[in-house]
Amino acid sequence: MSEHHFHLAAAWPGGRNSSGTIEAGNLKTEISIPPEMGGPGIGTNPDEMLLGAAATCYIITLAAMIERANLPLSSMKLESEGIVDETNGVITYKRIIHRPTVYLKEEATEKQFQMLEKLAVKSEESCMITRAIKGNVEVSLEADLNIEKKSL
Numbered sequence: 001m002s003e004h005h006f007h008l009a010a011a012w013p014g015g016r017n018s019s020g021t022i023e024a025g026n027l028k029t030e031i032s033i034p035p036e037m038g039g040p041g042i043g044t045n046p047d048e049m050l051l052g053a054a055a056t057c058y059i060i061t062l063a064a065m066i067e068r069a070n071l072p073l074s075s076m077k078l079e080s081e082g083i084v085d086e087t088n089g090v091i092t093y094k095r096i097i098h099r100p101t102v103y104l105k106e107e108a109t110e111k112q113f114q115m116l117e118k119l120a121v122k123s124e125e126s127c128m129i130t131r132a133i134k135g136n137v138e139v140s141l142e143a144d145l146n147i148e149k150k151s152l
Contacts, residue, residue, distance in 0.1 A: 051082035062123035
């Protein structure tokens with residue numbers, strides 16, 4: 001067993017509508033409350049950061065699983081959406097939807113495509129961020145999986 005430690009330093013100079021900074025390894029950015037929630041919208045915010053953590057964890061996990069399965073990957077991209085509810089002054093991160101688009105090379109077999117379908121789901125279940133927020137934030141998948149068409 002091994003543990004990995006990650007550290008973040010934050011500075012916040014004022015009240016609710018101020019902006020601050022965070023720094024963690026290669027990440028250094030300004031932070032504030034998003035304009036949708038009445039903030040100044042400077043830099044990033046916790047909502048984007050959680051979405052970013054979930055999305056990067058998913059796409060990296062999927063890439064690693066595709067590589068380990070020796071699937072003939074052509075291209076891969078991801079769009080993710082976070083849904084935050086604000087009711088009676090209570091803000092709740094409700095849902096994250098991942099929408100990966102993955103293309104296997106045209107020589108991919110039906111068996112390899114079926115493996116890709118399984119890995120798209122397994123990657124979400126295996127992602128450590130999804131496991132960390134399980135029971136609090138619903139995470140769903142709307143995958144667009146394809147095999148490149150032969151060019152004429």
